[in-house]
Each structure stands twice: as structure tokens, then as C-alpha cells.
Amino acid sequence: MLCALGLRLDKNRVPAENRWMTSVAIIDYGRGNVRSVFNALDYIGVAATITDDPAVIDDASHILLPGVGACGDAVAALNSRGLPEILHRQVFEKGKPFLGVCVGMQVLAAKSFEHGTHDGLGWLDAEVHRLDPGPDGLKIPHMGWNSLTPSRAHPVFDGIKTEDLVFYFVHSFAVTPSDPDKVLTTSDYGKPFVSALAWDNVITTQFHPEKSQDSGLEVLTNFARWVP
Amino acid sequence: MLKKRIIPKFLLCDGRLVKYRQFFSDERQAGNPVSTAKVYNDYGVDEFIVLDIIPSEDSKAKVRDIIKTMSEEIFMPFTVGGGVSSLDDVNALLRAGADKVSVNSQAVRDPSFVADAARSFGDQCMSVSIDYKEISPGVPRVHINGGREKTNHNPVDWALRMQDANCGEILLTSIDRDGMMSGYDSDMVARLDEQLDIPLVVSGGCGGLQHCIDAFAAGASAVAISSLFLFTDHSPIKMRSHLVSNGINVRASKTSRN
Numbered sequence: 038m039l040c041a042l043g044l045r046l047d048k049n050r051v052p053a054e055n056r057w058m059t060s061v062a063i064i065d066y067g068r069g070n071v072r073s074v075f076n077a078l079d080y081i082g083v084a085a086t087i088t089d090d091p092a093v094i095d096d097a098s099h100i101l102l103p104g105v106g107a108c109g110d111a112v113a114a115l116n117s118r119g120l121p122e123i124l125h126r127q128v129f130e131k132g133k134p135f136l137g138v139c140v141g142m143q144v145l146a147a148k149s150f151e152h153g154t155h156d157g158l159g160w161l162d163a164e165v166h167r168l169d170p171g172p173d174g175l176k177i178p179h180m181g182w183n184s185l186t187p188s189r190a191h192p193v194f195d196g197i198k199t200e201d202l203v204f205y206f207v208h209s210f211a212v213t214p215s216d217p218d219k220v221l222t223t224s225d226y227g228k229p230f231v232s233a234l235a236w237d238n239v240i241t242t243q244f245h246p247e248k249s250q251d252s253g254l255e256v257l258t259n260f261a262r263w264v265p
Numbered sequence: 266m267l268k269k270r271i272i273p274k275f276l277l278c279d280g281r282l283v284k285y286r287q288f289f290s291d292e293r294q295a296g297n298p299v300s301t302a303k304v305y306n307d308y309g310v311d312e313f314i315v316l317d318i319i320p321s322e323d324s325k326a327k328v329r330d331i332i333k334t335m336s337e338e339i340f341m342p343f344t345v346g347g348g349v350s351s352l353d354d355v356n357a358l359l360r361a362g363a364d365k366v367s368v369n370s371q372a373v374r375d376p377s378f379v380a381d382a383a384r385s386f387g388d389q390c391m392s393v394s395i396d397y398k399e400i401s402p403g404v405p406r407v408h409i410n411g412g413r414e415k416t417n418h419n420p421v422d423w424a425l426r427m428q429d430a431n432c433g434e435i436l437l438t439s440i441d442r443d444g445m446m447s448g449y450d451s452d453m454v455a456r457l458d459e460q461l462d463i464p465l466v467v468s469g470g471c472g473g474l475q476h477c478i479d480a481f482a483a484g485a486s487a488v489a490i491s492s493l494f495l496f497t498d499h500s501p502i503k504m505r506s507h508l509v510s511n512g513i514n515v516r517a518s519k520t521s522r523n
Contacts, residue, residue: 070364072336076336079337106386106387175267176462176465178388178463181269181311181464181487183267183268205311207342207364207389207433225266247340248341248342250340
């Protein structure tokens with residue numbers, strides 16, 4: 038039985054000869070468990086580097102901005118390393134596919150209200166607000182597995198069945214964009230919140246694909262293959 | 266909507282899986298934690314809790330190695346603890362691959378520790394583990410140092426204080442029920458859930474599927490399970506389908522749908 042399970046575990050592994058010509062720069066700004074993102078990409082056979090080096094970021098085909106912690110703190114950490122300008126050039130001028138995860142999604146907003154008011158990178162006309170526990174007194178952080186309701190198809194969710202769109206979340210704040218067309222998925226916690234945004238070559242997820250087992254690995258695989 | 270979580274709890278003694286009753290009696294060896302975790306991973310459990318029960322500098326290094334190995338092949342959240350007594354300990358576990366760090370004795374010994382750690386690493390990283398037992402009927406008290414040292418804290422009041430210190434989750438373990446497989450302390454869960462605004466993981470006593478249903482009904486966000494999975498023929502797959510058929514919103518793993 039163990040053998041059979043072991044084989045299943047390996048089904049997402051990509052044989053070396055089939056690895057595609059993708060390299061992902063995982064942006065290191067000294068926050069969060071970036072190792073787990075690296076581990077997940079490595080497992081599916083995608084070359085990845087944890088880096089804040091502009092030259093390495095420039096060489097990468099894809100950019101992944103991970104994040105754990107508070108939004109304002111993350112923006113300050115990015116600023117102190119001069120990363121916002123570098124990322125902006127890569128994403129908006131060079132058009133590289135970009136995935137922002139959790140706080141890596143929230144920092145793109147114009148304004149965050151976590152522990153005071155903080156300016157975000159402003160890539161998106163959006164605000165980051167605390168989740169509302171509502172009349173039922175829902176637990177905050179929103180921690181655990183929740184499902185996604187997509188508003189349209191997207192290459193990063195290709196091949197994932199609707200019932201498998203279940204991902205791991207851990208957050209107390211969520212992004213509200215002014216442009217509803219950028220909302221890719223919503224999830225329900227008392228009321229709907231935005232769980233993924235996408236426009237042009239950018240996709241951001243409030244959930245953690247690197248912590249979401251098979252469905253998460255499929256999202257990362259699709260991202261690594263994505264040519265917007 | 267957010268799903269209820271099923272979390273295997275691994276107790277490690279010098280890097281090996283062990284299980285006791287009421288923390289100290291009837292030691293049983295339960296094997297290699299990494300290979301066991303891989304099996305549960307494939308069964309589609311929702312997270313892992315890994316606690317080093319007799320922590321030393323040596324054993325803490327072993328735990329970090331185990332977490333590092335697990336997190337290279339298992340892509341779900343890990344809560345790791347045991348002997349966490351400094352911000353360096355927290356950081357070392359997060360760097361090894363832990364997503365949440367469980368703090369127990371140090372939270373009592375240094376009342377500002379949890380708040381400091383939450384500020385440095387984020388609220389969601391900090392899980393406070395509370396072990397309690399009844400010192401006389403109806404008088405539960407928090408115990409630290411692996412259940413060896415009694416404090417004067419009532420578990421409900423202590424949990425609320427830790428919530429105020431910005432921890433992200435409470436892991437509540439009944440020492441009296443640990444390993445006894447006679448059911449969770451659902452009364453305590455209900456009492457705490459009423460006042461707690463953060464997620465509550467209940468631990469100690471699970472011996473059957475109905476016990477999980479009772480704990481969720483009482484308000485638990487997640488159930489921690491060790492004996493039931495280690496020593497009976499219950500699997501996470503069987504548990505999941507039983508819970509779904511009882512109307513409880515848990516994740517349907519791909520494996521269980523096959």
C-alpha cells in the first residue's frame with residue numbers, strides 16, 4: 038500500500054527531460070516562509086530562485102511574490118530593497134507573468150488598513166480591509182480550506198475541476214478592487230470576498246497554492262506554463 | 266464556506282513518533298514521522314501538528330530536520346512546537362518549513378512572548394498550545410512543561426489572554442482525555458468557542474467519528490487526532506466521508522472521491 042501511495046505522491050513530478058524552459062524568480066524581501074514556495078516549484082520540476090538580485094530577477098521568465106505577515110510591513114520591506122521599481126519594470130514593461138500570493142496580492146493595492154493606514158504599491162486601484170466577522174461572529178483569521186467561485190476561465194486554473202477548486206487560506210484582510218472585471222474568483226466567508234484577481238499578465242491569489250496540495254501544485258504548474 | 270479541518274497530531278520523542286495516555290503512561294512507539302506523514306498526506310488530511318514532547322537542543326534540531334524533509338514533499342500547513350522559548354526558536358522553525366509555531370510553556374513564563382513573536386512573525390504564525398487537566402472536579406488548570414507543572418490559570422481565561430496577545434489560533438488539549446479515546450471535552454470547547462474570536466483546534470480524546478461530530482458541533486474549527494489514526498482502522502478518508510454524510514463541511518480529497 039505504501040508503494041502505491043508513493044507512486045501517487047510522485048505523479049506531479051515532472052521528469053527532468055520534460056522540464057520546460059521556465060525560471061521563476063521568487064522575490065525575497067525577508068518575510069514569510071518563501072522556502073515552501075520554492076519546494077513546491079522544485080517538486081513540479083520548475084527551476085526557481087529565491088532572490089532580491091535585480092540581475093537574477095531580470096533573467097527569470099516568471100515572477101512570484103510570496104508573502105506572510107502584515108501588509109504595511111511587507112511594503113516597507115519591499116521598499117527598503119528597492120524592489121517595487123524593479124518588479125514594476127519586469128511586469129509592466131517586459132510583460133512577464135506575475136503571481137502574487139496572499140500578502141503578495143495585498144501589497145499591490147493602493148491602500149491597506151492593516152495596523153493603521155499604509156500605502157501599497159498601487160498597481161491596482163484597490164483597498165485592503167479587515168474581514169468582517171459578521172453577525173455569526175466568524176473566527177478571524179480566516180484559516181483553513183475554502184472553495185473558489187470563478188467568474189471566468191483563466192489559464193492558471195486550466196484543467197482543474199470545479200470541485201477541486203479548494204485551497205488553503207490564512208489571512209485576516211482581503212483586497213477589494215474598484216474594477217470588478219479584475220476579479221477572477223470569490224470565496225465565501227460569511228459573505229463573498231475576492232480570492233483571486235487577474236488582468237493582463239498578472240494573477241494574484243489570497244490563498245496559498247504552495248500549501249494547497251494537488252490543486253495548489255496544478256495552479257503553480259499552470260502558472261509556470263503561462264505565456265500571457 | 267470555510268471547511269472544518271482534520272489534523273493528525275504527531276508527538277515526537279527524540280525524532281520518533283510516540284503516543285502516551287494522559288501524557289505520561291503507556292508509552293507506545295508509532296514509527297517514523299516522515300513516512301507516516303506521507304501516507305496521511307495522500308489521504309488528504311488538512312494540516313499537520315508536530316510537537317516535540319521532551320525538547321532538548323538535540324531533539325529540536327532533529328525536529329527541524331524532520332520538518333524540512335516533510336515540507337519538501339508535503340504541500341500543506343505545518344504547526345510545529347515543543348520547547349519554543351525564544352524568537353530565534355520561532356524563526357528557526359519557520360525557516361525549516363513550519364507555517365505556524367506552537368508556543369506553550371514560554372507563553373506562561375514570559376507573558377509578553379506571544380505578543381512579541383506575533384509582532385515579529387505575524388499573528389497567523391503563532392499558535393498557542395494549552396494543556397489543561399482537572400485538579401479537582403470542575404476545576405481545570407493549565408499545565409506547562411509537558412503537563413508536569415501546574416499553573417493557576419483557568420484554560421478559558423488563559424486562551425482569551427493569549428487571544429489578546431494576538432495569537433492566531435488556540436490548540437486546546439485535555440490531559441485527562443489524552444490517549445483515552447473516550448471523546449473530546451466538548452463542554453470546554455463550547456465554553457471557549459462562545460468567547461473566542463480566533464480558530465480553536467481541539468485535541469485529546471478522539472476515539473471515534475462521533476467524537477469529531479460532537480467537537481465540531483460544540484464550535485471547534487479543527488480536530489487534532491493521533492490515537493484514532495495511529496492505532497485503529499479509521500483513516501482520514503473514512504472519517505471524511507462519514508463527516509460529509511453527517512452534514513459537516515469538510516474538504517473532499519481527490520483520493521476519497523475515487
